[in-house]
Amino acid sequence: MFIALLGVLLLPLPVDPGILVERRLAEELPASVGDTVIARVLGGTAERAFVVAGIFERAPDPNRIARNDYEVRFHLPDLEQMLPDHDRVDRFAIELRSGADPEATARWVESLAFGTQVYESVTLADRSSTTFRVVSRFHDAIGLVTLLASGIFLLCLMVIRVDGRRPDVRTMRLIGVSRRTIVSAVVAEAVLIAAVASVLGVAMGAVLTFGVNTYFGAYYDTTLRFAILSPRIVVVAASLGVALGLIAGGLAAVRIVRVPPQRLGER
């Protein structure tokens, strides 16, 4: 059980019930194990002293990254005593015997206790990750745009490079080098550029990932990781890069070999 806590004071008082305090709050107060703190419910008047029995690290939960409230834990009866409604809880967690069907149990509990809603933990997890699905769709969209921009960039670069070598291409064609050879040379160059750039990109990505994690980790005081550079991502990025190289090189090459060699001298 936890509740948003406000106005915690440090006072030397006789031994009282125990309370667990989150590490960040303990640092903020500061308070350490054995200290006594006074808790009051928001809007209420009843105050009570507690002894800090322990300090805990809040489990990293992406859902609570933005609402970064502090957290303390009471024994349920202690908390109930301070709240206006006694004998009232927000929710129960139910542990099933192995082999029990969670879905059937959920429906059974709902029918038994009118007004309750029972969810499987996977459903809850799914619901609470909506935010992150939205974020990742957003990132996908941005990624697509970036891909488009870099594709155009590479194509532009290749067209310019190939244009600059029109006289060379002309000479090669005139002495009988085949279109195929020229196309393969151009495509090979584009793929090489794309591949080298992908490697550079992965390296930059690694640096950025480190930076983002360090920065946001400190900003939100959490061990959560905000960016992950997985092998899959590296492979996808590299293959996309090479594919872009193939396309850009191919287009630029076809553009040049379509021109008859005698006209390649013109600018």
Place this chain on the structure above:
Amino acid sequence: MSRAGRLPDALERGRAASNLADPVEVVIRASGVQKVYGRSSSEEGGVAALRGVDVVVASCEWTAIVGPSGCGKSTLLNVLAGIDAPTAGTVELLGNDLGRLDERARARLRLLRVGFVFQRFHLLPVLTAAENIELPMAEAGVARRDRRQRSRELLDFVGLGGRTDHRPPQLSGGEQQRVAIARAVANQPDVVFADEPTGELDSRTSAQILELFSSLNAHGTTLLTVTHDPEIARRARRVIEMSDGRIVSDGRPAR
């Protein structure tokens, strides 16, 4: 080239006022000119293209520079025109010691008083023939209407009156060279340098170009042409022969 050979009025007036009045005025005075490419000294691997050249060119002269390939003709022309700086020696062009001028002043001098015709034309491919000729005038601050008119006159002069709006790639080599000559004289220069102006042209076209030069010279333009063409050498009043970075003979050609 029926209409060629007559200079536009604008050019004639300018000429009459300046050079013709004083035919012995010195246009170029070079002494002890050396040019080493690469290293600073010829001993250590540099290429000594000029090894001490002295030359004086008077106004209205037509001088041809001849000599075997690689003897330093182009280098000399570039140095005399202020395009390249000599490694040693001094060059005085139209009364200006080039070594004492900064690049900006040298550019100004080239723009207003010097014309240059390159072996390979060096026209701007994206501009039309008329625009190529207008370019130096525009840079010199000639009003749009005037320069338009003058570029038409110059194109007529070089026999390309009907090709004003064609771009260099649409013109033949000879035509491009004629546009380049028109561009060189656009700002009524006192002296025109030409580096093998007929080097890439057939003999008939060369003859036309030669006519143009004759006409320019007849109207008072000092001409300095590097050439392999014996015809040009014959027409020039003076022939300088070079070999291995030095002048080996200087005088009137034997007719």
Place this chain on the structure above:
Amino acid sequence: MIVRASLRGLLHHRGRTLLALAGIGVSSALLVDMTMLASGLTHSFAALTRAQGYPVRVTPAGTLPFDSEAGISEAAAVSQQLREVPGVRSVAPVLGAQLYLVRSDSASEPLFTSGIDPAAQMLYLLVEGEEPGDDEIVVSGPLAEALGISVGDTVSLAVELDVALGRPRGSASYRISGVGDFLFNYAGERSVALPLARLQEITGRSDEVSLFAVAPAADADEEALVERISAAAPELSAYSTRDLTAALDQRLAYFRQLSTILGSISFGVATLLVATIVTIGVRERFGEIATLRAIGVAGHRVQIGIVVEGLALSAGGALLGLPIGLWMARRLDQILLTFPGIPARVSFFVFDGISVALAITLMVGIGALVGVIPGAQALRAPLGSALREEAD
């Protein structure tokens, strides 16, 4: 003439110019979007908070609006106290509660319910009907649509679901007096509003509200008013719109910073693209530049031509990027607005002319100037050799 040559050069290399424009366009579209995202939500949230003329919020000490279940007790007295603060034009109390829609067919559905003062409320705009009287409620559009109900119909609402008895408790019938456009609802949210006194009575939270929204007099300064309220009611927290957006900003720091990162990247990519193209263009025209120099064109005039080329490319790309950026912003906004609990009225992307103009100008400026460096190189090269190279 120099400028004409530059522009004509771009026209001449049509293929690469179009590609460059497209590349710069897409990058600057991204730049525009990231600029819009950087402060978009803050701006639109501020606009929403001010929409009904109630920019100030007063809540239980230390809490943000509807952030906790805590309430303000002795609401009538506090309300009176607030009204007496100089510069206050109107005070709108809001009590948030959960009621249940009682339906004969199935289990009851929870509805977010607000108790409001029909004479002074800032939660919704009436689309149809009128403000609620006793035994009357205003429903949100999506609720009316889902239930197929309209003004004049009645619905039954319960205060609680009694687990022990297995049925709703404290249910009563209410007539629908109006359909409202609830400003702070997320897309499709079903909610109702009814007179404050009635909600206090049925929920047993007598004389309690969740927050007050305060409208300042026409000439009152918002920040100064917040200070006076804080002084008059120290047991409460008062927030100006600026405070609220600052709190929101803190929560959405991730987006702001992400947009900064992505904005800088797209900025870099766009400038790199212009730089590459202009640099290569200049390199290619080494000989042409040498020719210009040889015929006496001054160095700074040559540079003008190069700058014009960069300017044309980056400005053209930016011009192209603006509509693409606005279109992309709309699509990205649609994605982000599916965030749970985000008011449908806000927008993550808000076009802020000044900052967009600043970003674009910076990019175009850099794009125009990057060519100067290779240009200077071309101008420094020995003229004679440069001319020779061109001839090859």
